[in-house]
Amino acid sequence: MKALLLTFSLGLLAALQAQTFPTTEETRDVTGTWYMKATASDKWIPEKLRSVxxxxxxxxxxxxxxxxxxxNVLIAGQCRETSTVLEKTDEPDKYTADGGTQVFYIIxxxxxxxxxxYGQYKVHKLHFQGAKLLGRDPGISLEALEDFRNAVRAGGLNEEDIFIPKQSGRKQLCPLGLGT
Incomplete structure (x- = not known):
């Protein structure tokens, strides 16, 4: 469950075939703080994870x-700071993680x-694809959400499975600094 929650939190979702992604040779500055605004997956996500x-x-x-x-994630009542390294590949906008078992595209x-x-994930014997909409601020942009819906549809994921997670600051999630 911890591995699934971690994968959900990190890349929870999505990946499409490489040829469906628009790519560019320019370097993007994706550093800084990002908020997960919406997610979608090709697998059913239990309500317990949807309410995280x-x-x-x-x-x-x-x-x-x-x-x-x-x-940060809350696991068994304890806050944990989690990190992962996305390794750049020779393909523009493509990264791998966890020894290549996860593939990500930042579009x-x-x-x-x-x-x-977009991500392709393998956790134990489970393979799935997913997508996340990331934004610089926690507010929802209807225009960005519509763009995300179009991308989800184009990638073969079900737009009916899109959900918007509750935003929480680290201090709200871990008010006493538990576990870290």
């Missing part, structure tokens, strides 16, 4: 074009200060 509060994630640039992603949304994170 999410904290902002921080993306930091590392050597070689790799990215470190940090966020700009048509709406400024929003990106779509």
């Amino acid at each position: 509060s999410v904290t902002p994630m921080t993306i930091t640039a590392l050597e070689g074009g790799n990215l470190q992603v940090k966020f 700009p949304s048509a709406v400024e200060d929003h990106y779509i994170l």
